[in-house]
Amino acid sequence: MQKWFSALSILAVASGVAGCGYTPEQRAVNGAAIGAGTGALLGAATHSGVGGVLAGSALGAATGAIIGANTAPPPPPPGYYPPPGNCARWGYYPLGAPYCIRYYGY
Numbered sequence: 001m002q003k004w005f006s007a008l009s010i011l012a013v014a015s016g017v018a019g020c021g022y023t024p025e026q027r028a029v030n031g032a033a034i035g036a037g038t039g040a041l042l043g044a045a046t047h048s049g050v051g052g053v054l055a056g057s058a059l060g061a062a063t064g065a066i067i068g069a070n071t072a073p074p075p076p077p078p079g080y081y082p083p084p085g086n087c088a089r090w091g092y093y094p095l096g097a098p099y100c101i102r103y104y105g106y
Contacts, residue, residue, distance in 0.1 A: 024072040031068020035060035 021027040039060020043052035087100035 021068070022073065024069045027072045028065045028069035031064035031066075032061040033064070035062070035064020035067075038064075 021030045036057040037060070039056035039058070040053050041056075042060075043054070043056025046052055048055075085100070086104040087102070088104045089100070089102040090098050091101040092098055
C-alpha cells in the first residue's frame with residue numbers, strides 16, 4: 001500500500017508539470033521525460049525487477065512524447081500582438097495585454 005501511495009503521489013506531482021512547453025517539440029520532450037519517470041516508477045512498484053523498470057520507462061517515454069506533441073496549444077492569433085506603428089507610449093491592461101496610450105504626432 002505504501003508503494004502505491006508514493007507512486008500515485010509522484011504521478012500527481014508529475015502531472016502538474018506536464019503542460020510545460022509551448023511548441024510541439026517542447027511538449028514532446030517534456031512528455032517523454034515525465035512518461036519515462038512515471039513508467040519507471042510504476043514498473044518498480046509492480047515488483048517486476050529491472051525489466052519492468054526498463055519496459056515501463058520505454059513505454060512511458062513513447063506514450064508521453066506522442067501525447068505531449070499532439071496536445072500543444074495553437075499559436076496566438078495574428079491580432080494578439082500590438083501592430084508596429086507610431087506609438088509613443090505603451091500601457092498594459094491588468095492581465096498584461098499592451099495598448100497604446102500616446103501616439104507620435106498627435
